[in-house]
Amino acid sequence: MTHESSVDPKLVEEILKFNKNVLEAPKLVPAPDEIVLEVTPHDVAQEMDKVRLLHYKPLTDKQHKTPLLISYALINRYHILDIQPEKSWVRNLLQQGFDVYMLDWGTPTAMDKYLDFDDYINGYLDGAVEFIKNESSVEKISLQGYCTGATLATAYTALHPDSVKNYIATAPVIDGWRDTTVISNLAKNMDVDKMVEVIGNMPPEFMYYCFSVLKPFEQGIEKYVKFFKNIDNKKFVDSFLRVEKWLSDTPPIPGELFKQWIKDIYQDNLLIQNKMYVNNSLIDLKKIDMPIFTQVAVGDHLVSPECSMPLHYAVGSEDKTLRMYPTGHVGMIASSLSQKKVLPELGQWLLERS
Amino acid sequence: MKSQSPEETVEYYKHLSLFWTDLIHLMSSKPQALGSTGPMRAFAANSKKVATELIQINENLIGFNQFLTEYYKELAETWNEAQKKVNLKAPKVPQDVEQIEAFKRIWIDIFDNDFTELFDSKKFGENYGKLVSKELELTKHWNNITNVILQSVNLPSKEEIDEVYKELHSLKKRITKLEIELKKSSGKN
Numbered sequence: 001m002t003h004e005s006s007v008d009p010k011l012v013e014e015i016l017k018f019n020k021n022v023l024e025a026p027k028l029v030p031a032p033d034e035i036v037l038e039v040t041p042h043d044v045a046q047e048m049d050k051v052r053l054l055h056y057k058p059l060t061d062k063q064h065k066t067p068l069l070i071s072y073a074l075i076n077r078y079h080i081l082d083i084q085p086e087k088s089w090v091r092n093l094l095q096q097g098f099d100v101y102m103l104d105w106g107t108p109t110a111m112d113k114y115l116d117f118d119d120y121i122n123g124y125l126d127g128a129v130e131f132i133k134n135e136s137s138v139e140k141i142s143l144q145g146y147c148t149g150a151t152l153a154t155a156y157t158a159l160h161p162d163s164v165k166n167y168i169a170t171a172p173v174i175d176g177w178r179d180t181t182v183i184s185n186l187a188k189n190m191d192v193d194k195m196v197e198v199i200g201n202m203p204p205e206f207m208y209y210c211f212s213v214l215k216p217f218e219q220g221i222e223k224y225v226k227f228f229k230n231i232d233n234k235k236f237v238d239s240f241l242r243v244e245k246w247l248s249d250t251p252p253i254p255g256e257l258f259k260q261w262i263k264d265i266y267q268d269n270l271l272i273q274n275k276m277y278v279n280n281s282l283i284d285l286k287k288i289d290m291p292i293f294t295q296v297a298v299g300d301h302l303v304s305p306e307c308s309m310p311l312h313y314a315v316g317s318e319d320k321t322l323r324m325y326p327t328g329h330v331g332m333i334a335s336s337l338s339q340k341k342v343l344p345e346l347g348q349w350l351l352e353r354s
Numbered sequence: 355m356k357s358q359s360p361e362e363t364v365e366y367y368k369h370l371s372l373f374w375t376d377l378i379h380l381m382s383s384k385p386q387a388l389g390s391t392g393p394m395r396a397f398a399a400n401s402k403k404v405a406t407e408l409i410q411i412n413e414n415l416i417g418f419n420q421f422l423t424e425y426y427k428e429l430a431e432t433w434n435e436a437q438k439k440v441n442l443k444a445p446k447v448p449q450d451v452e453q454i455e456a457f458k459r460i461w462i463d464i465f466d467n468d469f470t471e472l473f474d475s476k477k478f479g480e481n482y483g484k485l486v487s488k489e490l491e492l493t494k495h496w497n498n499i500t501n502v503i504l505q506s507v508n509l510p511s512k513e514e515i516d517e518v519y520k521e522l523h524s525l526k527k528r529i530t531k532l533e534i535e536l537k538k539s540s541g542k543n
Binding site: 110 | 450451493494527
């Protein structure tokens with residue numbers, strides 16, 4: 001009597017290959033610590049406390065007159081906008097002839113717990129804008145804000161409209177009550193006063209918890225299975241490790257800033273209602289009257305489109321454009337889609353106004 | 355002998371009591387002074403503070419455990435429900451690579467959807483908020499105990515360090531303002 005195995009030989013082969021890939025992974029790929037994330041050459045143009053203003057070196061002979069300042073988010077670091085040459089947001093803009101600056105918010109320490117919206121908007125952001133205006137001999141600059149960096153940039157633009165020629169809001173956190181993400185649900189139930197009183201700055205570990213509840217199985221299991229399956233694919237592995245390294249490196253958020261952000265944006269939703277104050281000045285979104293370009297990702301599970309889109313309708317600008325892209329929060333800024341569609345559209349829009 | 359009124363008797367005993375209490379305190383504080391520069395000074399008062407904090411930690415731990423149990427209960431219930439849905443949608447044991455791939459996709463989609471629904475629910479959000487709040491209460495007590503130890507070795511407490519940070523922050527702001535005004539006025543000149 002013969003015994004026939006019902007196990008698919010392809011399945012055995014697949015399991016053995018996966019096992020081999022896991023064992024060989026350390027030989028084939030670098031450790032995340034060995035990867036350098038900064039790819040496009042730049043100078044540190046200005047330093048304000050722990051905040052650095054980066055100025056990227058031009059990649060074209062001629063540059064458009066109006067410089068562009070990018071206000072990166074407060075969560076994770078600016079590297080995602082320059083994650084690798086073929087997916088670099090910054091490099092693409094440089095290749096289109098723009099003069100690009102970016103704010104690196106640095107790593108706040110315990111002594112920075114009292115830094116608030118006023119320090120970031122009227123201090124660091126305004127300091128950077130004034131520096132660029134002076135360096136480039138222009139009256140106004142173009143400003144782009146990404147994610148929570150767009151919350152700051154939006155408030156700045158409403159308070160200092162005379163300094164901003166064009167405003168680009170990329171996945172901005174604006175209307176906390178309309179936000180349908182898990183993050184918003186957690187934020188709405190936070191005792192943020194107690195949190196800041198007891199622990200001061202918002203620790204990175206708390207942010208990692210928030211990330212872990214976003215698509216926990218796709219991001220927590222499947223992603224790594226894919227990584228080991230594709231261990232021979234140099235391009236995939238490099239991209240994966242860079243993004244992973246970026247994801248696992250988030251600085252603390254200054255306590256006072258975090259408190260006002262959670263309360264005014266997510267809990268009381270003051271910004272979109274034109275009721276938010278920064279250092280006794282009311283932020284009136286109608287005062288944003290320059291050309292504005294709002295970029296929203298349909299599959300954004302960090303900042304839902306419903307949270308970002310109200311900005312387009314709340315501003316006082318007559319020249320306003322809203323674009324929606326079939327991608328996610330990171331896909332909008334660091335993917336082949338962003339290179340092929342998002343950035344060319346942004347570049348064209350900005351070129352016509354620079 | 356002249357008889358005393360009741361008021362005078364009360365006054366006499368009050369004075370007697372105060373006299374001896376004060377005298378005993380003065381006498382006993384002399385040997386205590388020997389340890390006044392060491393870590394054991396104010397030992398009794400410090401021990402009382404630490405004991406009070408520990409009692410409160412215990413009270414908070416009860417609340418913390420309650421919310422933590424609810425947290426894991428919600429996770430376990432969602433897991434069970436999601437697994438039931440997977441069993442309904444993919445009842446057969448996958449036999450080959452393609453079937454395993456399809457099964458995995460179904461499993462991940464259902465689990466991600468169900469867990470996102472849970473994390474997005476009011477019930478989960480409220481319990482999570484309370485859990486974190488209790489955790490912060492525990493940290494607060496731990497901070498208070500640490501403060502007692504810090505002060506016993508003449509180091510500043512967290513509150514005192516925070517005061518310095520606050521002062522530094524306000525000074526920095528004032529300097530920045532002054533610098534801007536200076537720039538403006540030198541520009542005018």
